[in-house]
Amino acid sequence: MVDVACSIVIQRPRAVVAGYAADPSNAPSWYSNIDSAVHRGGPPLGAGTLVDFGARFMGRELKYTYEFVDWVPGRRLVMRTAQGPFPMQTTYTWEDEGAATRMVLANTGEPAGFSKVAGFLMDPMMRRAMGKDLGKLKALLESGTADR
Template structure:
């Protein structure tokens, strides 16, 4: 079992942070390992939304589909995938931190196949990647680059 959580405080209002982070079209701009995200069915996002991702992890190309299983706009998003080598649940939570926003990114999953062999490496690698991704998100949002 892999269970990794990272958090960051972003100097932007919660609606702006949550709105940008929860939009699947923005994922490739702040996730280093995600090369593509295709939202099936188009906006708006909500419970049942399906997003096809193309990613690279541990030197392998991965294709997987996340389903939004919980959606509380501006507060919480839970996405889950059951197929692929690494069934995963990703949770975003956003809360006010004064005039800023605290974002928590959590990933839990049960590696299988190739990923199970590399399982002991996964948590520290995921923690490093997730921290880097959150720092990129912070940079995009605080610089105003996400508004362009």
Template structure:
């Protein structure tokens, strides 16, 4: 079982942080490894909404689909994928925090077969990548391009 949870304070209102982070179109802007996202359905986001992502992880390009299983705008989003050798669940939570927002990003999954061994190596890598993702999100929303220039790395 892999379970990683990271959080960050973002000096913006909760509704703004949650609205930006929950919008699948924005994922390639703040997720370091996601290069493409596409809604697979129309209408408002909610349970049952599906989004296809293309990401690069461990030098490989991965294509996967997440389904929203819970969505409370401004508070909580839970997405899950059951495909592939590494089924994952990603959870976002947003809470008011000292005049800004505390965003928590959690990833959990149960690798099977050979992936079970990879899971031991993947947990610290996932933790490091999610920290980068949250730092990039913070820089975008707080308007500090010096901390994360487009296409660049954090300083």
């Protein structure tokens, strides 16, 4: 079982951070391993939204679909996939921290196949990757680059 969570404080209002991070079309700009994210059916986002992702992980190309299973705009997003070698649940939460926002990114899942064999390596690899991704999100949002 993999259960990893990372958090970061971003010096932007919660509505800005949550709005940007929850929009699937922005995922390739801040997730280093995500190459594409296509929202099926278009906006609005909500429970039942399906997003097709193309990614790279551990040297492998992956295609999978996440379903939004819990959506509280500006507060929480929970999405799940049962596909691929690593069925996973990803949760974003956002909380006010003064004028800034604390974002928590959490991933839980049960590796299968090759990923199961490498399972003991997954926690530290995921924690490092998630920390870098949150750092990139922070840099984009605090620099105003995401506003363009």
